[in-house]
Amino acid sequence: MQYDDRLDDYLGKFSAEDADRVRAARSWAAELHAGSFRASGEPTVTHPERVAAILAGMGMDADSVIAGLLHQAIEDGVATGKAVGERFGERVGSLVDELSRMASLKAKNKTNQAAEAIRKMLFAMTRDLRVIIVKLADKLDNMRTIRWLPEEDRRRIAAECVDVFAPLADRLGISWMKDELEDLALKEINREAFDQIKLLVSAKKPEREAFLERAREDIQLAAKDEGLSVDVMSRAKHFYSIYQKMRKRAKGADELYDLSGIRVLVDEESQCYTALGIVHGLWKPLEGRFKDYIAMPKSNGYRSLHTTVMAYDGTLLEIQIRTRDMHNVAEYGVASHWLYKKGSSAEIVRPEDVSIVNRLKGWSAMLDEGSDFLEDIKREILKDSIIVFTPKGDAIELPAGSTPLDFAYAIHSDVGNRCLAAKTDGAIVSLDSELRNTQVVEIVTGANARPNVNWLKMVRTSKARAKIRSYLVADGSVIAIDKNVVARKRDERHEERGKAHPGDRKPELEVRHGEAKHTEPKKPEAPEAAIAQMDYRPYVPGEATDSSRAGVSVSGADNLMIRFAACCKPAVGERIVGYVSRGRGIIVHRASCKNLPAIPEFTERRVEVTWESAPSLTRRYHVTGRRVLDLFSEIENAVRKHGGRLVEGRLEDGLDTLSGFFTMAYPSAEDARTAERNLRHVPSILKIKRTD
Structure with a gap:
């Protein structure tokens, strides 16, 4: 879609009746906004006209285009949804009402206001998908003209x-819109990187175009020799994807060579694989870089073959192969279902047929309001997802980074609560191992298995976390749980040490971390000192001791006899597994121990064991960052990439910035130094200082 597209250019795609309705809506919008101007000095009506042109260019129905023309009038209070409905029908009135509710929200701070607006937008989408498509078109035009706003507002909106x-937009499959939104945002978030990439792309344009033209001609000639009709086009990678590669590979833009690629379009699905054979006949494919999204589509409906080859002089060339119908879906996603269709039916696409909508509906009963909701949405729905399979072949979609426990709770809460062990592709894995795309996952359940506090650290999905919390509270072993900590009743050993007295007002608590979140404390007196640190204790392989002294936590049990296997001598911090022996308690092995397969009934007797506290290096920082919605997650992700973990942290919302103290734990000083360097390169962090 082009910035200068005009609505008139698309009216011929509508029936005569719908074209007249669109013209009438445009005339009314011009009347309603007469004498009103935007920050750029343009008449206000130019914005809704451009939004309508974007929607019409996407092939959206007349109702959506009319909603695009009139949404601003409702927001500005110069018209009502009822009046719109009377003129253009109940469905258009409903669309503009949903859009205006998002724009009219007010909250104590912009973070909560944005979170609640997005919450309403996403759940409105479960009723009518066109709401979000109109909103995306509105956001795109605002980003195209954002230069007229103050810098602080530009950065906040871009983030x-x-x-x-x-x-x-990506989850809905509208790739061209995703790409443009990201590029426009990068220009505001990191102008230096944007200009660097722009300069490099421009400087290498002649060289790149000659390279791609040569590749395009070779593919067309080879396809013609095989009797295959293909369209071959070059595609430049958008700036934000180049920027992400720079960050991921820690390279400058001038060190990246795969800045563009080739796209091959064919008529039939079977021809995609024929074209793939032709491409691999021309150039050697790079091992591990082939992906078949035709056999295994992405959750947004995207289907294509991806391969990377060693082309001329060893230069890498990325190639996508798909049918023309697949290409329409790849570019327009869910909106492609309206493309070239007449009428204004909201039922052309049913919300329940779209993956993201089904996941949102599943959440509605258990999500909190406010910014926590937004963090969950960003982590679980708006980020990458994976598809894994049950042994029967049923596909389960999960957020990237999910574990077997997340999978178990996605199947059913009873399966999760009785989970004893897990297998992926036939091999036993720990319950906190990260699942990979297309794996077959099997859950082994046990009658005596039950959730324990440590499970909260193993799961990534809010559904699994909520079910585990619910079980622990109902079981009575937990006094209170929130998103930061789990407070568990002390057992007799702790009471001996702490001597809790009947006259004490509050029960003594042992506090163990769940997943750190950006939350405000309910009581100002909640002290950092309440976080009890476990002691690290050495052990002797083969020597028996109880689990509390061994420094090992056994899933769902306390005070068990523990022996460390002499065959593999597990060291503190290594991945370990345990099994119930006959009369000798729990035997702990390295997870990689070669003797495990020979142990009788190992699968049935296997129990989850973890080191209660591995030795680690702790650092404390004061961080000041921009007022962006995802700063907390950015900090946590930057640390996790280098083996660290967030022990404790809190951000406070200031006038212009977010700031707060964070405590991080690292495996080593070198990991700490690497993570600190990584933190200093997070675009949203303005200043970071060690305070320990």
């Missing part, structure tokens, strides 16, 4: 685009 709206 929101990267965090929410671009990923949402």
Whole structure:
């Protein structure tokens, strides 16, 4: 879609009746906004006209286009949804009402306001998908003209685009819109990187175009020799994807060579594989870089073959192969279902047929309001997802980074609560191992298995976390749980040490971390000192001791006899597994121990064991960052990449910035130094200082 597209250019795609309705809506919008101007000095009506042109260019129905023309009038209070409905029908009135409710929200701070607006937008989408498509078109035009706003507002809106709206466009399969939103946002978030990439792309344009033209001609000639009709086109990678590669590979833009690629379009699905054979006949494919999204489509409906080959002089060339119908879906996603269709039916696409909508509906009963909701949405729905399979072949979609426990709770809460062990592709794995795309996952359940506090650290999905919390509270072993900590009743050993007295007002608590979140404390007196640190204790392999002294936590049990296997001598911090022996308690082995397969009934007797506290290096920082919605997650992700973990942290919302103290734990000083360097390169962090 082009910035200068005009609505008139698309009216011929509508029936005569619908074209007249669109013209009438445009005339009314001009009347309603007469004498009103935008920050750029343009008449206000130019914005809704451009939004309508974007929607019409996407092939959206007349109702959506009319909603695009009139949404601003409702927001500005110069018209009502009822009046719109009377003129253009109940469905258009409903659309503009949903859009205006998002725009009219007010909250104590912009973070909560944005979170609640996005919450309403996403759940409105479960009723009518066109709401979000109109909102995305509105956001795109605002980003195209954002230069007229103050810098602080530009950065906030751009960050929101990267965090929410671009990923949402991606989840709906509207790739061209995702790409443009990300590029426009990058220009505001990191102008230096944007200009560097722009300069490099421009400087290498002649060289790149000659390279791609040569490749295009070779593919066409080879396809013609095989009797295959193909369209071959070059595609430049958008700036934000180049920027992400720079960050991921820690390279400058001038060190990246795969800045463009080739796309091959064919008529039939079977011809995609024929074309793939032709391409691999021309150039050697790079091992591990082939992906078949035709056999295994992405959750947004995207289907294509991806391969990377060693082309001329060893230069890497990325190639996508798909049918023309697949290409329409790849570019327009869910909106492609309206493309070239007449009428204004909201039922052309049913919300329940769209993956993201089904996941949102499943959440509605258990999500909190406010910014926590937004963090969950960004982590679980707007980020990448994986597809894994049950042994019967049923596909389960989960957020990237999910574990077997997340899978178990996605099947059913009873399966999760009785989970004893897990297998992926036939091999036993720990319950906190990260699942990979297309794996077959099997859950082994046990009658005596039950959730324990440590499970909260193993799961990634809010559904699994909520079910585990619910079980622990109902079981009575837990006094209170929130998103930061789990407070568990002390057992007799702790009471001996702490001597809790009947007259004490509050029960003594042992506090163990769940997943750190950006939350405000309910009581100001909640002290950092309440977080009890476990002691690290050495052990002797083969020597028996109880689990509390061994420094090992056994899933769902306390005070068990523990022996460390002499065959593999597990060291503190290594991945370990345990099994119930006959009369000798729990035997702990390295997870990689070669003797495990020979142990009788190992699968049935296997129990989850973890080191209660591995030795680690703790660092404390004061961080000041921009007021972006995802700063907390950015900090946590930067640390996790280098083996660290967030022990404790809190951000406070200031006038212009977010700031707060964070405590991080690292495996080593070198990991700490690497993570600190990584933190200093997070675009949203303005200043970071060690305080320990």
